[in-house]
Amino acid sequence: MSDYIRRLPVYLLIDCSGSMHGEKIEAVKQGIRTLVSELKGDPQALETAYISVITFASAARQEAPLTELMLFREPELKASGATMFGRAVEVLIDCMNTEIRHSTQTQKGDWRPLVFILTDGSPSDAEDFKVNASRLKAMKAANIVACAAGADAKTEYLKMLTDNVLMMNSLTAGDFAQFFAWVSGSVRMTSKSIEAKPGELMLPPPPHGFQIVP
Amino acid sequence: MSEIAEAVLADGSKLQYVVTSNPPRGGMKYTYFAPDKSYVVQFFNDPKMGQDAKMRDRIAAIIGKYNPTVSEENGGAMGNTEQLAEYFADKYCWPTGIVVSPEFGIVSPAYPPKFFFDANSSLVSGLDLRGRDKKSNWFTSRNRKYLDPRELGNFMLMLKVCISLARSIRRMHAAGLAHSDLSNNNVLIDPKTGSCVVIDIDSLVVPELYPPEVAGTRGYIAPEVLATMEYPYGDPRRSLPCIETDLHSLAVLIYEFLLTRHPLNGPKHFPGMSAEEEDQRLMGSDAVFIEDPNDTSNRPDDLKVTIHDLGPYLEELFIRAFVDGLHSPKLRPTAMDWERGLLRTWDLLYPCDDPQCKAKMFVMYDADHPVCPFCGKKVSASEIVKFRLKKELRGKRGQWMQYGELVVYNNMPLFPWHVYSNIFADEKASREMQAYVVKQNGRWLLINQRIKGLRSASGDLIPPGKALLLRNNESFLLSDMPNGNLVETVMIP
Structure with missing residues (x-):
């Protein structure tokens, strides 16, 4: 049977630098686990969502290639080292270039990818970051949401990537859980509002205690 | 992380609900459950919506004079008897009350337990479906393969689901109401018992009185609504959800229930176009029925069971819905047409000889060549x-x-x-x-x-x-x- 289902690629870019060590990285791991389990409970998401995890610390790499939910195994995340955020954006661009499908006679092209970025600091490779951020923004190939976790996260860098920047004020395990629950809500498809414009990203309102950075 | 809160209803009564940190959220509202899960309390994502007088008015009318699940005597729809109210009570999840404090919201009954999966519903480890809603596309998509075969019912039971849905929509339309967002998310089904329940009733559209709030859900929005979404709200060129667009969604759902595929999702594509733009065209202005007899541009090359195998009544109705009426809303079959056609088709059901056949029954439309289209077994009688x-x-x-x-x-x-x-x-x-x-x-x-x-x-x-x-x-x-x-x-x- 031909398969005319469009995939919804979801990239998670996770800061795994030293500052994320301990409770925070554990909360992120738990968050990813909950996210996957929540999405599996929604038939639309189960059929369409594909997840990839890209981490950045002293190096950046794709820990899990774009994988359907039923086959997804959460990667073993450890936090230590610097924040090579710019390099991570480059890895993301490369992954999207190789992994995103376009429509053909036998397969439907992927939906515009959703990229969720979580960081608690600022790039150690600021110059690289600026170059890659403007490359990514110019591609207009993805809907990007960046979340600044705590006061040390520099939102001005995130603003170079996307207009959708969230600020998480406190950093309890509950806050991380809320963030990932919100990601799950953003991935699941719901009714279109009458004001919706074609192809426009519709995000649910941010969780309690989060601010939208204007 | 949860605490009990109290809602005050419009009639002054009070109800408890459990506040959780990440409540289930739809396009318009989020949901909290009663401590015993017998009802839900829902608030609007955008609290401004709840302050709108028209919205409050609409919900009050839906709960009262438009309500087919309450008899006229008890404040429900005109002409509704006790017996009819009872019949429809479990066909919809109809709102029962208005919350005025802590903010504007609605109370609805929880759906019956048969519309939730249980511990035995999943066939695969790593997929725990306990307590998840039986949204209809669990059964009509690739996800079927993850479900215990006992959850899947058979062709006769799916036909029963379709009859129940057509009847529920016919009843709403007869009262002049459009659901306006019929979709896999808003129709829960239990193929095991052949039942379905229509939920999210609060976005009902009453022509001339209460305009639509939602455009619908991807895959179920009528082509004319999608094709005119670029025009501003209020522009006369803009098509909005109404009874006729419900009739498109209804036909899509019935097609999916009976054939487990989407009627407009085929090989047609536009090279170089983004998925969003392409989808807008393929479900909207350029939509073509995958079984269109005249235009084969969207026809998959591996269709096994087709509308022809569903017998003459349904074949005709699907042609009217997806060929004649796809871009001409007035030509779409009504919910009553579907109810009648489905019932006449029911009378043509015949058991398949093959005990392994998953469909169990098929439509015997050609007694000279009696073959089950689902498994290919010839009738031996x-x-x-x-x-x-x-x-x-x-x-x-x-x-x-x-x-x-x-x-x-x-x-x-x-x-x-x-x-x-x-x-x-x-x-x-x-x-x-x-x-x-x-x-x-x-x-x-x-x-x-x-x-x-x-x-x-x-x-x-x-x-x-x-x-x-x-x-x-x-x-x-x-x-x-x-x-x-x-x-x-x-x-x-």
């Missing part, structure tokens, strides 16, 4: 028996006109709507079995259970408890009471 149902022409005694056909099989029940021409198998009809057919030692018998005035071809009265021997080409009166049908038995070798 020596003959196919049909009843031609005829009603007496009004004012012309002794003149009979055929108006229905019934394919007969062993242990097939007959209901009041088979016996009397003035009874329609809707929510008002009694579902008491009147008679049944059995095959014994190669002979076909009609066993009368409670029909008054069943007469053999020679006019002998067959009282309840007695059997009538069926013979080829013989006609007998199912009942000699007013509106009783004449039946011609046809046996096709």
Whole structure:
């Protein structure tokens, strides 16, 4: 049977630098686990969502290639080292270039990818970051949401990537859980509002205690 | 992380609900459950919506004068009897109350337990479905393979789901209401029991009175709504959700339920276009039915079971819905058309010989070539028996006109709507079995259970408890009471 289902690629870019060590990285791991389990409970998401995890610390790499939910195994995340955020954006661009499908006679092209970025600091490779951020923004190939976790996260860098920047004020395990629950809500498809414009990203309102950075 | 809160309703009564940190959220509202899960309290994502006087007005009307699940006597829809209210009560998740504090919201009953999966529903480890809603695309997509086969029902049960849905929508439309967001998310089904429930009733559209708030859900939005979304709200060129767009969504759902695929999702594509733009075109202005007989541009090359296999009534309805009416909303079949067509198709059901066949039954539309389209097994019976149902022409005694056909099989029940021409198998009809057919030692018998005035071809009265021997080409009166049908038995070798 031909398969005319469009995939919804979801990239998670996770800061795994030293500052994320301990409770925070554990909360992120738990968050990813909950996210996957929540999405599996929604038939639309189960059929369409594909997840990839890209981490950045002293190096950046794709820990899990774009994988359907039923086959997804959460990667073993450890936090230590610097924040090579710019390099991570480059890895993301490369992954999207190789992994995103376009429509053909036998397969439907992927939906515009959703990229969720979580960081608690600022790039150690600021110059690289600026170059890659403007490359990514110019591609207009993805809907990007960046979340600044705590006061040390520099939102001005995130603003170079996307207009959708969230600020998480406190950093309890509950806050991380809320963030990932919100990601799950953003991935699941719901009714279109009458004001919706074609192809426009519709995000649910941010969780309690989060601010939208204007 | 949860605490009990109290909602004050418009009538002053109070209800408790459990506040959780990440409540389930839809496009418009989020949901908290009662401590015992017997009802839900929902608030709007955008609290401004709840402050809108028109919105409050709309919800009050939906709960009151438009409510088919409450009798007129108790403040429900006009003309609604206690019995009809009861019939429809479990067909919709109809809101029951308005919350005024802590903010504007609505109270709805929780859906019955059969619309939630349990611990045994999933076939695969790593997929725990306990407590998840049975959104219809669990059953109509690739996700089917993850479900325990007992959850999947069979073709007859899916037909039953379709009848129930068509009836529920017909009832809403008859009252002038459009659901406006019928979709896989808002229709929960339980194929195991052949039932369905329509939820998210609060976005109902009342023409001229309450305009639509949502455009719909991807895959179920009518082409004209998608094709005109670029125009601002209020622009006369803009098509908005209404009864006719419901009729598109309804046809999509019925097609999905019966054939487990989407009617517009085929190989057609536009090279170089983004997925979003392409989808907008393929579901909107450039939508083509994958089984369009004249335009094969969207036809997959591996269609096995087609609308032709669903028999003449449904084939015609799908052509009207997805060929004639796809871009001409006025030509779409009504919910009543679907209800009738589905019921007539039900009368053509025939059991498949293959015990392994997952469909179990199929539509016997061609007795000369009786093959189950789902598994390919040919019927081995020596003959196919049909009843031609005829009603007496009004004012012309002794003149009979055929108006229905019934394919007969062993242990097939007959209901009041088979016996009397003035009874329609809707929510008002009694579902008491009147008679049944059995095959014994190669002979076909009609066993009368409670029909008054069943007469053999020679006019002998067959009282309840007695059997009538069926013979080829013989006609007998199912009942000699007013509106009783004449039946011609046809046996096709």
